[in-house]
Amino acid sequence: MRPNHGTTPRILPHxxxxxxxxxxxxxALDAAPEARAATQAPPIxxxxxxxxxxxxxxGGTPYRITxxxxxxxxxxxxxxxxxxxxxxxxxxSTGYPLPLTGHGKGGIRLRLDKGDFGxxxxxxxxxxxxxxxxxxxxxxxxxxxxxxxxxxPPAVEKKTAQRGPWRIAGGTVQDRPRYAYRGAMLDVSRHFxxxxxxxxxxxxxxxxxxxALHLHLSDDQGWRIAVDSWPRLATYGGANEVxxxxxxxxxxxxxxxxxxxxxxRYLEVVPEIDMPGHTNAALSSxxxxxxxxxAPPPYTGTKVGFSSLCVPKxxxxxxxxxxxxxxxxxxPGRYLHIGGDxxxxxxxxxxxxxxxxxxxVVARYGKTVIGWHQLTGARPAxxxxxxxxxxxxxxxxxxxxxxxxxRNGTGLILSPADHIYLDMKYTNDSRIGLTWAGxxxxxxxxDWNPxxxxxxVPDSAVRGVEAPLWTxxxxxxxxxxxxxxxxxxxxAELGWSPAExxxxxxxxxxxxxxxxxxxxxxxxxxxxxxVPWPAR
Numbered sequence: 001m002r003p004n005h006g007t008t009p010r011i012l013p014h015x016x017x018x019x020x021x022x023x024x025x026x027x028a029l030d031a032a033p034e035a036r037a038a039t040q041a042p043p044i045x046x047x048x049x050x051x052x053x054x055x056x057x058x059g060g061t062p063y064r065i066t067x068x069x070x071x072x073x074x075x076x077x078x079x080x081x082x083x084x085x086x087x088x089x090x091x092x093s094t095g096y097p098l099p100l101t102g103h104g105k106g107g108i109r110l111r112l113d114k115g116d117f118g119x120x121x122x123x124x125x126x127x128x129x130x131x132x133x134x135x136x137x138x139x140x141x142x143x144x145x146x147x148x149x150x151x152x153p154p155a156v157e158k159k160t161a162q163r164g165p166w167r168i169a170g171g172t173v174q175d176r177p178r179y180a181y182r183g184a185m186l187d188v189s190r191h192f193x194x195x196x197x198x199x200x201x202x203x204x205x206x207x208x209x210x211x212a213l214h215l216h217l218s219d220d221q222g223w224r225i226a227v228d229s230w231p232r233l234a235t236y237g238g239a240n241e242v243x244x245x246x247x248x249x250x251x252x253x254x255x256x257x258x259x260x261x262x263x264x265r266y267l268e269v270v271p272e273i274d275m276p277g278h279t280n281a282a283l284s285s286x287x288x289x290x291x292x293x294x295a296p297p298p299y300t301g302t303k304v305g306f307s308s309l310c311v312p313k314x315x316x317x318x319x320x321x322x323x324x325x326x327x328x329x330x331x332p333g334r335y336l337h338i339g340g341d342x343x344x345x346x347x348x349x350x351x352x353x354x355x356x357x358x359x360x361v362v363a364r365y366g367k368t369v370i371g372w373h374q375l376t377g378a379r380p381a382x383x384x385x386x387x388x389x390x391x392x393x394x395x396x397x398x399x400x401x402x403x404x405x406x407r408n409g410t411g412l413i414l415s416p417a418d419h420i421y422l423d424m425k426y427t428n429d430s431r432i433g434l435t436w437a438g439x440x441x442x443x444x445x446x447d448w449n450p451x452x453x454x455x456x457v458p459d460s461a462v463r464g465v466e467a468p469l470w471t472x473x474x475x476x477x478x479x480x481x482x483x484x485x486x487x488x489x490x491x492a493e494l495g496w497s498p499a500e501x502x503x504x505x506x507x508x509x510x511x512x513x514x515x516x517x518x519x520x521x522x523x524x525x526x527x528x529x530x531v532p533w534p535a536r
Contacts, residue, residue, distance in 0.1 A: 071090075093158045179462065182464050221281065237282055338359070369385070373412075414466070426442070442531060448494075
């Protein structure tokens with residue numbers, strides 16, 4: 001058969017056309033991410049974060065994180081640790097390598113500078129060429145990283161690689177906190193929580209720039225910290241919890257792990273030993289601490305006000321000295337909380353005597369006293385802080401006692417129970433929580449101004465805000481999260497954001513946007529009907 005020499009010329013154009021189309025297709029695929037990005041929803045606006053930043057100037061082209069992005073840090077070891085923390089979060093969800101490198105152009109840059117940022121402030125500059133976080137301290141860089149996280153899509157919080165694009169809106173954020181103290185308290189005495197559970201809560205607090213973790217380590221139901229000179233406090237006094245369940249305690253090594261982990265998230269641990277009341281766990285552990293020398297049985301109920309250390313006994317102050325000395329040695333932070341609330345079984349003269357003798361012990365071991373606001377009914381030490389937990393309807397005389405102490409130099413931490421006690425029920429239908437301070441829905445927890453809350457208190461006396469979580473009804477991390485979220489975010493904003501940036505209408509929209517982020521983090525929050533949450 002004669003070969004068909006004309007076949008090749010006719011096939012060749014079709015083959016070349018196919019190859020050309022394939023090549024164009026490759027180019028199109030390479031360009032597809034950018035094309036897709038153009039059709040995606042716009043980046044999250046710079047002011048759509050919690051806490052609300054002090055100043056936002058939007059504008060310019062967004063920055064896009066890609067496989068080529070690097071995280072650049074200066075030579076500081078602390079800045080490198082913050083950079084490594086950020087890269088660790090981004091690598092999981094983007095799937096990109098995001099190597100940690102030194103100076104250079106482009107990418108995400110973290111730099112320490114001597115600018116006017118304060119101890120915790122930062123500036124975020126974003127544009128097509130990259131994102132730069134600048135701060136005077138590593139704490140400021142870390143807080144800037146939390147803002148950067150919230151400017152990325154909620155999928156950035158997932159632990160497996162997700163599809164982008166990962167864009168950060170263009171412009172500048174300049175930010176610094178309103179108050180130096182922004183705390184959250186976890187009661188580990190009514191119910192005990194493991195080191196892992198406390199670490200989980202620390203990570204959640206850090207996302208909203210909280211900088212103090214107040215641990216309520218002792219109460220009638222349980223003593224939760226090992227004290228070498230009084231070992232039965234932990235082994236016997238820590239064996240129970242509310243309802244009769246198995247308690248627990250932190251060894252000194254456990255406590256150090258919590259302190260170190262908190263420090264890595266720029267939180268200071270504030271340990272509390274509540275006294276002279278709320279002391280049944282100690283009294284049941286050592287008979288000699290009781291005035292009659294008889295140890296009461298362990299207590300697993302929820303009543304308050306029935307216990308008291310024996311104020312006249314010398315051994316009481318030996319006990320206090322030993323406990324504070326050992327706890328202060330474990331705690332690098334500035335503060336040690338001595339409780340002082342609901343000491344109904346202690347006479348007023350005995351209460352004043354006790355506080356006069358105990359506050360100098362705290363100072364002797366290098367710490368500053370914090371006490372519940374009943375401390376203002378005694379003689380607060382110079383530099384002491386009083387934590388106000390009253391309510392709107394607290395009597396005028398009690399409020400004036402606190403205000404007078406504030407005018408005389410005692411700093412205040414505001415924790416009004418009917419606003420930011422996280423253990424209060426949202427509604428009568430809430431599955432857990434208490435109601436003695438009232439029902440506290442999300443708007444009520446947010447819609448108040450710390451600087452103007454107590455009449456007669458100078459604004460300069462308010463050192464900050466703290467959201468306590470008592471755990472009579474709380475048994476696990478799911479319970480913690482249900483009561484803390486979304487109210488914790490509001491408490492954090494009240495502590496951080498300038499008064500002029502606060503407002504329920506804007507806040508509820510920003511809060512709603514946190515819902516998908518919490519879903520991705522596995523936070524089991526209360527979906528308040530007051531908030532327009534996105535559909536799941």
